């Protein structure tokens with residue numbers, strides 16, 4: 001498709017997600033201005049940059065569809081973006097909207113070949129000679145995000161990346177956040193307050209580096225980066241969008257200078273967890289010993305066998321240890337479940 005054709009289509013029907021899904025592998029660079037002065041640049045399929053006439057002090061990446069079957073965040077972001085494109089929502093901040101994996105969104109699957117959210121911080125290129133659409137995409141997404149942050153106006157600015165997901169299974173706490181490892185730096189009070197305004201007051205504090213998008217944002221871009229789990233993954237058309245209203249309105253306020261419904265950080269308002277251990281799938285024999293309807297953050301009695309792999313059984317080791325993200329279908333060598341435990345952040349937030 002030629003840039004002129006793309007612009008014509010977008011101006012006729014301001015639905016960038018639709019355009020991206022109709023062209024899942026490529027869209028040419030194109031730019032135009034809205035009547036309200038907002039500059040719009042299409043950088044690629046699923047990648048669109050919006051710059052208000054007067055830039056605020058935040059640079060915000062809103063990402064969804066890194067896993068193709070997690071449709072609610074895609075719908076939520078598409079609605080925000082379409083409101084920007086039609087002039088219904090006037091931005092005050094620079095925003096980069098990313099729909100992570102358009103081919104996987106079209107196919108309604110988590111990934112086509114590789115889990116995109118295990119390929120950041122250079123993991124896309126760690127195996128010489130191995131390529132896939134997701135590896136290429138991870139490399140490009142890294143470059144777009146860096147370009148976005150680096151091209152910001154001079155001055156003291158706040159970088160943010162919210163990577164929106166939904167989880168495979170239900171959760172004792174419907175909405176929760178993965179806060180990437182900060183290498184000993186304090187966790188951000190202001191960000192806890194914002195996450196709570198999104199309806200997510202359960203936060204998993206990571207203790208090690210990861211190959212996820214949010215860790216890349218935190219570590220390589222020095223942004224406040226988060227994976228936000230907004231609920232359970234369902235196909236398009238089956239999401240009850242009222243369950244995402246709080247997150248949608250907090251994000252809308254964030255990018256348009258609206259009033260955020262935050263309350264001062266108080267640890268007692270949060271369920272805080274840290275990772276005790278990561279259980280990886282080492283062979284094709286890996287299996288879980290509990291049912292698919294067992295929710296994230298469920299605890300079991302000490303000694304309960306939770307999973308097994310060739311020659312090994314994984315049991316609950318301590319009181320209060322809970323499961324998150326159990327998934328026996330991951331590739332060999334990848335994390336198949338996290339074991340987490342409640343923790344306090346006292347003295348480590350500022």
Ligand SMILES: O=C(O)CCC(=O)N[C@@H](CCC(=O)O)C(=O)O
Nearest residue numbers: 117167168169178212227325327
């Ligand atoms: O429900 C599941 O098992 C997976 C949901 C999901 O995609 N979670 C993210 C978390 C990323 C992180 O650890 O920051 C993922 O597994 O990629």
Ligand SMILES: [Zn+2]
Nearest residue numbers: 067070165166
């Ligand atoms: Zn996901």
